[in-house]
Amino acid sequence: MQVNAYGAHAGNQPLEPLRINRRAPNAHDVQIEIAFCGICHSDLHQVRSEWEGTQYPCVPGHEIVGRVTQVGAHVSAFKRGDLVGVGCIVDSCQHCEDCDAGLENYCDGMIGTYNFPAPDAPGWTLGGYSQAIVVHERYVLRIGHPEEQLAAVAPLLCAGITTYSPLRHWNAGPGKKVGVVGIGGLGHMGIKLAHAMGAHVVAFTTSENKREAALELGADEVVVSRDASQMAVHAKSFDFILNTVAAPHDLDAFLVLLKRDGAMTLVGAPASPHTSPNVFNLIMKRRTLAGSMIGGIAETQEMLDFCAEHGIVADIELVRAEQINEAYERMLRGEVKYRFVIDNASLAG
Ligand code: NAP
Numbered sequence: 001m002q003v004n005a006y007g008a009h010a011g012n013q014p015l016e017p018l019r020i021n022r023r024a025p026n027a028h029d030v031q032i033e034i035a036f037c038g039i040c041h042s043d044l045h046q047v048r049s050e051w052e053g054t055q056y057p058c059v060p061g062h063e064i065v066g067r068v069t070q071v072g073a074h075v076s077a078f079k080r081g082d083l084v085g086v087g088c089i090v091d092s093c094q095h096c097e098d099c100d101a102g103l104e105n106y107c108d109g110m111i112g113t114y115n116f117p118a119p120d121a122p123g124w125t126l127g128g129y130s131q132a133i134v135v136h137e138r139y140v141l142r143i144g145h146p147e148e149q150l151a152a153v154a155p156l157l158c159a160g161i162t163t164y165s166p167l168r169h170w171n172a173g174p175g176k177k178v179g180v181v182g183i184g185g186l187g188h189m190g191i192k193l194a195h196a197m198g199a200h201v202v203a204f205t206t207s208e209n210k211r212e213a214a215l216e217l218g219a220d221e222v223v224v225s226r227d228a229s230q231m232a233v234h235a236k237s238f239d240f241i242l243n244t245v246a247a248p249h250d251l252d253a254f255l256v257l258l259k260r261d262g263a264m265t266l267v268g269a270p271a272s273p274h275t276s277p278n279v280f281n282l283i284m285k286r287r288t289l290a291g292s293m294i295g296g297i298a299e300t301q302e303m304l305d306f307c308a309e310h311g312i313v314a315d316i317e318l319v320r321a322e323q324i325n326e327a328y329e330r331m332l333r334g335e336v337k338y339r340f341v342i343d344n345a346s347l348a349g
């Protein structure tokens, strides 16, 4: 099947309309008509070749929601008409220690939704900036939110799970002081989720004009991280800090805010490295500096169910496919509250 998509032919070229192939569903496949797809900062890193190994044409998009249009002969968990989601993972080896633990995101054979090797033409996966996608049932998620919220559910498939997973792993909850650094697509979800988990949430932003908005998202306090005096108030006080910043910055400024045994986890993946932190800031209070990548399929379903139960969706601005390049520029300038989502019906053209 040929469908319309939006992608780039090179890292220095804008995204443009493309025609791509989708395989006919195999026995365990689910074919999905994509209704909406979120725009993650990772899409921009990848399509502009800021990370290594981008293949062209590159069709990004891993915050996918839509409706099942067809299923393979052996699929029993999904049927035509179901509302479903697909996140960053479309395949994995399915038999290693990580897959067995439901942590397909850490499988060495994980196949990402775009730019990973695939048997289908053109030889690598093509993502959700397209009209339809065909995915093995193991990697398809069930959506329990009301259909009117579907567009705002899309960002949960990456921004939601990437913040939910570390917040759970490092035990965010009642009695814990949790910081969220960078109030963008990921960070705004981090605030909502940490708040819903019952933690005391402090938002760190470089943008003074996000103060009120961060409080509305559920932050108990807001700190403008460029202001050393505001930062000093919080020295040695955090159990956990989730750092979503998409650019290299001074990690020490945040490490010193952790109390004994506190941890800061990096989920932001900037194109160039951070300056190495001062080892003494780790040694002195037995602090941890860690990383985390998206989340497994079971935990992604758990996160979607948690969000449906708590009425949590992303704050979004809906755009048409032809506005994607402009949306990228605005995302870089921090001019979105907080996630662009593509209305994939605009690809019909
Ligand atoms: P985003 O919407 O652009 O948000 C990033 C935020 O970081 C900005 O809103 C801004 O917040 C802050 N920021 C940007 N430049 C900064 C700078 N120079 N110094 C300090 N703060 C700065 O991006 P996103 O979609 O949330 O993604 C964030 C990062 O996570 C990206 O690198 C993305 O590739 C990565 N990511 C990782 C995973 C994973 O599995 N680990 C998954 C998805 C995305 P303020 O205005 O509040 O300061």
Ligand code: ZN
Pocket (backbone or CB within 6 Å): 040, 041, 042, 043, 062, 158, 159
């Ligand atoms: Zn993403």
